[in-house]
Amino acid sequence: MSAPVQVTPEAPMLEAAGVSIQFGGLKALTDFNLTIRQGDLQGLIGPNGAGKSTAFNALTGVYRPTRGDVRVAGQRVNGWMPHRINHLGLARTFQNIRLFRALSVLDNVKVACRAETLSHQEHWLPASLFIAALRGVGGVGGEKGARGGQRLGEQLIEQAGALVLQGWWRSLFLTPGFQAEEQRITERADALLEVMGLSHRRNEEARNLPYGEQRRLEIARALGTQPKVLLLDEPAAGMNTREKADLMVLIRKLRDQFSLGVLVIEHDMKLVMGICERITVLDHGEMIARGAPDEVRNDRKVIEAYLGDSYLESHGGAA
Amino acid sequence: MTTARSATTVPEAGAVVPAGLKGLLPVLLALPVLGLLEWLLRASPFATYLLSVMGVNIILAVSLNIVNGMTGQFSIGHAGFMAVGAYLAGFVSLMLKGVAISFLPEALSDQVFFLLALLVGGLSAALCGFLVGLPSLRLRGDYLAIVTLGFGEIIRVVVQNTDAFGRALGLSGIPQTSGVGMVYFGVFLVVLVARRIAGSSHGRSLWAIREDEVAAEAMGVDTTGYKVRSFVISSFFAGIAGGLFAHFVPIINPGSFTFVKSMEIVVMVVLGGLGSTTGAILAAIFLTLLPEGLRSLFTSLGAEGSLAQKVDQIRMPVYGLLLVALMLSRPQGLFGTKEIWDVLPKWWARRKKGTS
Numbered sequence A: 001m002s003a004p005v006q007v008t009p010e011a012p013m014l015e016a017a018g019v020s021i022q023f024g025g026l027k028a029l030t031d032f033n034l035t036i037r038q039g040d041l042q043g044l045i046g047p048n049g050a051g052k053s054t055a056f057n058a059l060t061g062v063y064r065p066t067r068g069d070v071r072v073a074g075q076r077v078n079g080w081m082p083h084r085i086n087h088l089g090l091a092r093t094f095q096n097i098r099l100f101r102a103l104s105v106l107d108n109v110k111v112a113c114r115a116e117t118l119s120h121q122e123h124w125l126p127a128s129l130f131i132a133a134l135r136g137v138g139g140v141g142g143e144k145g146a147r148g149g150q151r152l153g154e155q156l157i158e159q160a161g162a163l164v165l166q167g168w169w170r171s172l173f174l175t176p177g178f179q180a181e182e183q184r185i186t187e188r189a190d191a192l193l194e195v196m197g198l199s200h201r202r203n204e205e206a207r208n209l210p211y212g213e214q215r216r217l218e219i220a221r222a223l224g225t226q227p228k229v230l231l232l233d234e235p236a237a238g239m240n241t242r243e244k245a246d247l248m249v250l251i252r253k254l255r256d257q258f259s260l261g262v263l264v265i266e267h268d269m270k271l272v273m274g275i276c277e278r279i280t281v282l283d284h285g286e287m288i289a290r291g292a293p294d295e296v297r298n299d300r301k302v303i304e305a306y307l308g309d310s311y312l313e314s315h316g317g318a319a
Numbered sequence B: 001m002t003t004a005r006s007a008t009t010v011p012e013a014g015a016v017v018p019a020g021l022k023g024l025l026p027v028l029l030a031l032p033v034l035g036l037l038e039w040l041l042r043a044s045p046f047a048t049y050l051l052s053v054m055g056v057n058i059i060l061a062v063s064l065n066i067v068n069g070m071t072g073q074f075s076i077g078h079a080g081f082m083a084v085g086a087y088l089a090g091f092v093s094l095m096l097k098g099v100a101i102s103f104l105p106e107a108l109s110d111q112v113f114f115l116l117a118l119l120v121g122g123l124s125a126a127l128c129g130f131l132v133g134l135p136s137l138r139l140r141g142d143y144l145a146i147v148t149l150g151f152g153e154i155i156r157v158v159v160q161n162t163d164a165f166g167r168a169l170g171l172s173g174i175p176q177t178s179g180v181g182m183v184y185f186g187v188f189l190v191v192l193v194a195r196r197i198a199g200s201s202h203g204r205s206l207w208a209i210r211e212d213e214v215a216a217e218a219m220g221v222d223t224t225g226y227k228v229r230s231f232v233i234s235s236f237f238a239g240i241a242g243g244l245f246a247h248f249v250p251i252i253n254p255g256s257f258t259f260v261k262s263m264e265i266v267v268m269v270v271l272g273g274l275g276s277t278t279g280a281i282l283a284a285i286f287l288t289l290l291p292e293g294l295r296s297l298f299t300s301l302g303a304e305g306s307l308a309q310k311v312d313q314i315r316m317p318v319y320g321l322l323l324v325a326l327m328l329s330r331p332q333g334l335f336g337t338k339e340i341w342d343v344l345p346k347w348w349a350r351r352k353k354g355t356s
């Protein structure tokens, strides 16, 4: 008898509720809702300027929502700095590739592979006690690390604490523990390069990679942060048809291998329809449809707003 | 544990030296060498002075490179932090003048107090670095440049109006306890710290910030925190440099820590290549010897006094010309973001190929 597959009602890893972003008079995103669980592979589509990238930026903390809530792993993260949201398990790639251009391919991934000391610091009891004690009776409430709002003394203590606790001294003295950790980070980064098929580029500068490989490196780097949810902003842009198809297969593989929830923005309709189980369609910042590929494909509003007549002509008969 | 992969990484001395000792090995090697150097130069005050000035400049350039090169921020007030270190270390030494630790030989006791003064100077500068860095490093763009520029000037004005610091006359009579050994121990420390940070996850975070702040933040790098910490470390060493300086020059006054001095350090870092520690060292050596060379040249030409004095006046235009020439011919500086051992072998190989 095969072991029963454990089916638990997974808690959502990423949740957006009524998120709106406004740039001056422009409503770039209005009342955006989204839920992503582990194992999801969802698509986000919409015409140019629909607000897809803006949605990513709102979810990852680049922009602060004008209204609404974003929750990552159950925590409300409105106004958090992006790096803290990332620590909760949300990673992303960028539409306009943003690699660390002058660094080697390996180092790009190693930056994202956070040293374990850094992660431990938040959980290691003596460290938290130390910081708490230093903070003293300052009466620090609310969201730690929210933009601004911390007192100077607290900041000083936090920075001093970071210098001691984040193991800067370990790197200065090259302690055996530090060396072993560097070794592990390198191994982890190498493994990710292997997965993304970039091992042969390991020591090259990221800026010298061809376009498609740069996009794959962005994914490898995002995976380095050990995310639970991965947001991919047009990961196949600029690739040829064959590369695109390969990438989509790879994305599905990543989802399974790393137990991710994935949200993909992609312009190529066929690709999104092919791999995504659920698709959200944006137009002018508003969600106009959501559902399985077939539902979305046949939705009137979507056809009008996004697919256009040419799509109907070429695909209408086949569907 | 050796893996096949280590063939492609930088060869490490780990096989010969036990891992625990590796971190301290350079220190153990450096101390006797520095002691020997000091002993060799004991009868040559000019060489001692020149090498000390050079050493202080190296510390300044290497430490500024941590912020301007490795982290990609732009600070142009390094002389201000040097001033803080110089005045506070000098002040401490003046206060402790005549005090001695009874069970130690006098020379050793002096060095202990000198170290203490240096530490006070360095930590004060680091604290100033924190106060200056925190508000300005949270913001993007050129705020840091503006704020550090202002900071340098404020320090100068404060010193000029504080009796305890001798106002415009400066502090004199600070015990001359510095020597080549101590200065180069400082050089050794700052280079060690810079290189070891560069080889750690902290260093990678700094480079990531230099390359793309938004991406670094998205990859979980606490960009503000790292910027502040790199700035604090950099300021600490500027303070140490100032403290060393105060203990081998006869007098320190506000004129030693002007904007010109700050720019001199910036030029060193840019000349060496933003991000290159060895580049900063070579540039600091070059820009220390250049005025001294010109001065001796003018002196040997028989232009005592007047022309030799002019060397100091033509400094700024010379730096300006140097920068312009550099930007036109080699904008990335001597070594770019690389180190000498990355650059020279390739350069050598290309040269050999070209000639044969």
Ligand SMILES: Nc1ncnc2c1ncn2[C@@H]1O[C@H](COP(=O)(O)OP(=O)(O)OP(=O)(O)O)[C@@H](O)[C@H]1O
Residues within 6 Å of the ligand: A023, A026, A028, A046, A047, A048, A049, A050, A051, A052, A053, A054, A055, A095
């Ligand atoms: N930082 C900003 N400031 C002002 N307006 C912005 C900003 N970012 C995006 N916008 C505007 O918001 C709207 C949505 O932009 P967004 O980049 O999210 O579109 P998109 O769906 O990703 O489009 P594309 O398919 O072209 O990438 C656009 O009109 C854009 O001009």
Ligand SMILES: [Mg+2]
Residues within 6 Å of the ligand: A052, A053, A054, A095
């Ligand atoms: Mg976009």
